[in-house]
Amino acid sequence: MLNKPAELDERNLQAMLRERWGIAGQDLNYVPLGAGSHHWSLSADSGQKWFVTVDDLGADPTERDARYSRLRRAFEAAVLLRREADLGFVLCPAPDCTGQIVHRLGDRFAISVRLMLEGRAGAFGPYRAAEAAPVIDMLRRLHRATSTVATVADADDLALPGEDRLRCHLAESGERWRDGPLSDPARAMLTSCAEQVDRLLISRAQLVEQVGDLPFVVTHGEPHPGNVLQGLERLWLLDWDTCLLAPLERDLWMVGDGGFEAYRRYEAAGGYRISQPALKFYRLSWSLKNISVSLTALRRPHSRTAEASRSWNVLKHYLHGLESFSAFWR
Numbered sequence: 001m002l003n004k005p006a007e008l009d010e011r012n013l014q015a016m017l018r019e020r021w022g023i024a025g026q027d028l029n030y031v032p033l034g035a036g037s038h039h040w041s042l043s044a045d046s047g048q049k050w051f052v053t054v055d056d057l058g059a060d061p062t063e064r065d066a067r068y069s070r071l072r073r074a075f076e077a078a079v080l081l082r083r084e085a086d087l088g089f090v091l092c093p094a095p096d097c098t099g100q101i102v103h104r105l106g107d108r109f110a111i112s113v114r115l116m117l118e119g120r121a122g123a124f125g126p127y128r129a130a131e132a133a134p135v136i137d138m139l140r141r142l143h144r145a146t147s148t149v150a151t152v153a154d155a156d157d158l159a160l161p162g163e164d165r166l167r168c169h170l171a172e173s174g175e176r177w178r179d180g181p182l183s184d185p186a187r188a189m190l191t192s193c194a195e196q197v198d199r200l201l202i203s204r205a206q207l208v209e210q211v212g213d214l215p216f217v218v219t220h221g222e223p224h225p226g227n228v229l230q231g232l233e234r235l236w237l238l239d240w241d242t243c244l245l246a247p248l249e250r251d252l253w254m255v256g257d258g259g260f261e262a263y264r265r266y267e268a269a270g271g272y273r274i275s276q277p278a279l280k281f282y283r284l285s286w287s288l289k290n291i292s293v294s295l296t297a298l299r300r301p302h303s304r305t306a307e308a309s310r311s312w313n314v315l316k317h318y319l320h321g322l323e324s325f326s327a328f329w330r
Contacts, residue, residue: 002032002306005056008109010040013054017042020096020103021113023050032306037241041116049116050094054109055241061107068102068110070154071241075101075112077153077218078240085145089138091117091229091236118232122225132255132262134235135223139251140269142237143217146245153218156246158208160285162292163201169295170194180302182312186295189319196322197291200284207281214247214275221246224254249278253286287318294318 004010010028017023025044031051033039040052055071057064078092079101093101093112102112127135160166173191177183190197220227221242229236244250252274255262263274294315302308 002310004030005038005054005109008038008054008105012105013040013052013111016103016105016111017050017052017113020098020100021094022097023048023113025050028052035310037239051114051116053093053112053114054105055112057108057110064107068104071110072102073152073154074241074243077149077243080149080152081142081145081218085148087141087145089141089235089237090240091238092240117229117236119229119236121227121229121238124224124226127225127255127262129261131225133265135228135255136252136262136265137269138235138237139220139223139248139255140266142220143248143251143270146217149218149243150245153243153245155216156219156244156250158212160201160204160292161289162296163288165296166197166201166288166292169292169299170197177299179299180308181304182298182302182308186298186312186315189315190291190295193319193322197288197319200288200322204281204284204288207277207284210275210277211247211249211281214249214278216245217248219244219246219248219250221250222254223251247275247278247282248272249275250282253279253282287321290314290318 014028017025023042023044024046025042027041027043029041031039031041036055038054038056040054042050042052044050057067057071075093078090079095081087082090082092091114093114095101096103096113102110105111122131169187169190173187173194177187220237220240221244222239223237227238229238252263252266256279263279266272267274294311297311298308298315
């Protein structure tokens, strides 16, 4: 996230780091990156550098306990994958002094901590063929480790996050939105694409049964270049809050290079025939979810902040990409 959460007092964050993880340090700096989570870097008095993540459990208090439980199980699965399945590329949260890996910070937030590693992360977007190959190899190892976390990780329920809100936005697009300076421009952009959005919601719903019949494996959920850290001698896969049991296409659609070379590499090594409907389902789910999240952000009271501008740009990207999406999968 590009802006600090206004509801969070950094003094409380530092106090929890001291009390739970035994990390003391004054050099706590906000890192404006990513989406969905807030990040800080911390240079401890010991000299160790830490990466601190605070997840927002949402504006609705009735949903926060369930979201926290899902987050905790995802991180527990990541720890098992590293320790029990010996997947060294899993960069999982560090345990606190009692072995716990995530804590509530007040009612709204959850905190986790990771070692700061030397390396270079990529940027969100498509992989080049040469970049995709080692990621495909990591994912194949991950998927084969399913038995390690089969009783810990949650399973994908195949629901579309934010679908109800998206349908509400579509239904209310006939009246002006006055929540902030970008609200009504967002409404106008949605209105111009409303028929396409509605068709793709129907298309996604028609795929659910096919996808649900596929084998479920442990998946990362967002293995795009921004979640891959190139270290001195190895790759690391970051951000395991999205870890779920699901069809393997939940991971693979993000790694395809357009010529399907990455998919052929996966199939050749594993003897598995990748499902084209499942690739479509997860790619479509990603686009529709981002449209919903961006619209919801722009319908809240806002000013022209960096975060609001990013929501606008994300919405524009995915709405303008719907026509090419429809043509590609036709």
